[in-house]
Amino acid sequence: MKFLNLDNNVPVIEKPYQGQMLIDGELCISQKGKVTERKSPAHDVVVGIYPDGSREDAERAVNAARKAFDNGIWSNLSGSERADVLIRVAEGIADRVEEMALIESLETGKPLTQARGEVSGCVDLWKYAAALARTLHGESYNNLGTSTLGVVMRQPIGVVAMITPWNFPIWILSQKLPFALAAGCTTVIKPSELTNGTTLILGEILQQAGVPKGVVNIVTGLGPAVGEPLVTHPHIDMVSFTGSTRVGRHIAAEAGRSLKKVSLELGGKNPQIIFPDCDWKAAVDAVVFGVYFNAGECCNGGSRILVHKDIAERFTLDVIERSKQVPVGDPLHPDVKVGAITSEAQLKVIQTAIENAKADGAYIRLGGNRLPTEKGMFIEPTVITNVKPSMSVAREEIFGPVLSVLTFDTLEEAIEIANDTSYGLSAAVWSKDIDICLQAAREINAGTVWVNNFLEGFPELPFGGFKASGIGRELGIAAVEDYTEQKTVQLHIGERTNWWLPKT
Numbered sequence: 148m149k150f151l152n153l154d155n156n157v158p159v160i161e162k163p164y165q166g167q168m169l170i171d172g173e174l175c176i177s178q179k180g181k182v183t184e185r186k187s188p189a190h191d192v193v194v195g196i197y198p199d200g201s202r203e204d205a206e207r208a209v210n211a212a213r214k215a216f217d218n219g220i221w222s223n224l225s226g227s228e229r230a231d232v233l234i235r236v237a238e239g240i241a242d243r244v245e246e247m248a249l250i251e252s253l254e255t256g257k258p259l260t261q262a263r264g265e266v267s268g269c270v271d272l273w274k275y276a277a278a279l280a281r282t283l284h285g286e287s288y289n290n291l292g293t294s295t296l297g298v299v300m301r302q303p304i305g306v307v308a309m310i311t312p313w314n315f316p317i318w319i320l321s322q323k324l325p326f327a328l329a330a331g332c333t334t335v336i337k338p339s340e341l342t343n344g345t346t347l348i349l350g351e352i353l354q355q356a357g358v359p360k361g362v363v364n365i366v367t368g369l370g371p372a373v374g375e376p377l378v379t380h381p382h383i384d385m386v387s388f389t390g391s392t393r394v395g396r397h398i399a400a401e402a403g404r405s406l407k408k409v410s411l412e413l414g415g416k417n418p419q420i421i422f423p424d425c426d427w428k429a430a431v432d433a434v435v436f437g438v439y440f441n442a443g444e445c446c447n448g449g450s451r452i453l454v455h456k457d458i459a460e461r462f463t464l465d466v467i468e469r470s471k472q473v474p475v476g477d478p479l480h481p482d483v484k485v486g487a488i489t490s491e492a493q494l495k496v497i498q499t500a501i502e503n504a505k506a507d508g509a510y511i512r513l514g515g516n517r518l519p520t521e522k523g524m525f526i527e528p529t530v531i532t533n534v535k536p537s538m539s540v541a542r543e544e545i546f547g548p549v550l551s552v553l554t555f556d557t558l559e560e561a562i563e564i565a566n567d568t569s570y571g572l573s574a575a576v577w578s579k580d581i582d583i584c585l586q587a588a589r590e591i592n593a594g595t596v597w598v599n600n601f602l603e604g605f606p607e608l609p610f611g612g613f614k615a616s617g618i619g620r621e622l623g624i625a626a627v628e629d630y631t632e633q634k635t636v637q638l639h640i641g642e643r644t645n646w647w648l649p650k651t
């Protein structure tokens with residue numbers, strides 16, 4: 148395995164980024180004045196200092212967002228006026244790609260090259276949302292007879308709480324925020340306590356782009372201290388959450404008490420199904436990419452492959468050979484593809500999953516260990532075989548660079564195994580036979596099915612999960628529609644027929 152170090156003594160960042168929350172149009176510290184420090188999981192040095200917010204800060208932010216929604220400062224603007232602001236935000240992000248990518252890389256442990264791609268990709272999400280701000284519209288019904296014209300209007304749903312995780316902090320926020328703004332909503336955002344940096348830089352950009360006071364508020368802090376008060380607050384109309392299925396369930400239950408709308412993007416255990424007639428080289432590459440991209444800390448990661456029995460051993464050996472060559476190391480090294488694990492808690496989850504797989508009788512064919520580095524938390528690319536569908540390593544999300552290899556005989560069996568987990572986020576099928584591809588695409592219960600590809604995405608295409616992978620869709624036209632309420636207006640034309648007239 149290749150571990151790449153940067154052999155120099157240059158500090159990873161000149162000085163830690165000191166971000167501020169954004170409440171009611173002001174960049175501010177927390178009410179109690181407390182702060183937390185974030186260390187780079189690859190270098191073990193402090194890279195960010197952030198306000199440690201509390202319920203009081205959340206309360207202030209919700210009140211500001213409520214006021215800004217109710218006074219119409221944003222929702223009363225035309226779509227084109229809102230689009231202008233969203234475009235200015237996109238330009239603001241584009242101007243600060245390098246700075247944001249560095250913080251994103253240092254806080255998550257992901258390669259800087261990849262963080263650059265993530266931040267640049269956000270620019271396009273904001274531009275796409277700007278286009279939707281101008282094209283969002285309702286419907287009219289002129290087929291209801293001569294006495295009625297039906298108009299279905301779309302109105303912003305109101306104040307949206309957005310709670311985000313640590314694996315793609317700015318990307319996931321950009322799948323939510325610009326679309327809610329395009330619809331005319333106001334928001335309170337709570338980023339993951341591990342990766343506040345890029346969300347707070349975005350707060351500065353929003354200020355400069357002229358987002359009116361109170362329309363976007365950002366409160367940093369822990370889930371129970373800041374996230375929970377948002378979910379339960381009566382002034383919040385909708386909660387948009389991305390994170391673990393465990394916390395998602397809790398949030399949905401809490402939001403249910405006050406009948407708030409929820410949108411949930413949760414975990415996955417995404418299979419890639421490999422048939423003997425696949426494009427072999429492309430499939431091997433996509434398997435390696437699918438499982439090690441973002442060190443496997445990816446809800447969409449291809450953490451299990453189902454390989455036809457006739458090619459299973461040969462295909463697995465090729466995957467192992469390729470896995471040995473994947474460059475792991477310092478995320479700031481330009482050639483690194485797999486960086487550090489983001490937190491100690493996540494490192495333990497991965498190590499426990501590997502131990503459980505061994506105890507269940509699976510074979511660790513490659514890796515399986517934490518790397519003995521002087522600094523930082525790194526896990527070897529790991530391939531596990533002899534995995535049975537009933538084992539936890541085949542069913543539970545691990546969120547690390549760990550591949551489970553399962554085998555199958557027939558298409559029907561492959562689909563059955565693919566569907567045999569509580570998740571349903573994404574899947575891929577690899578074959579040159581169109582019938583196999585279409586049947587798999589139709590019968591796999593997942594929000595996205597790739598045919599002869601993996602992990603590609605477009606802002607135009609909806610993204611989300613079946614079953615325990617979530618509720619609702621982001622991206623696509625649904626992304627903006629999800630943040631609206633529909634209102635039916637019935638216009639009567641001409642004289643109305645009386646229901647009853649008293650006899651005179």
Ligand code: NAD
Nearest residue numbers: 311312313338339370371374375390391394412413414446
């Ligand atoms: P997490 O669920 O622990 O935390 C997510 C967010 O919720 C954080 O901001 C956290 O502070 C907050 N939170 C925690 N407890 C809360 C509570 N009681 N009330 C309100 N908020 C609370 O998830 P994580 O560890 O940050 O992220 C990893 C998980 O996210 C993985 O399971 C992964 O699959 C999932 N994920 C899903 C997608 C998707 O789009 N489907 C994308 C990325 C990550």
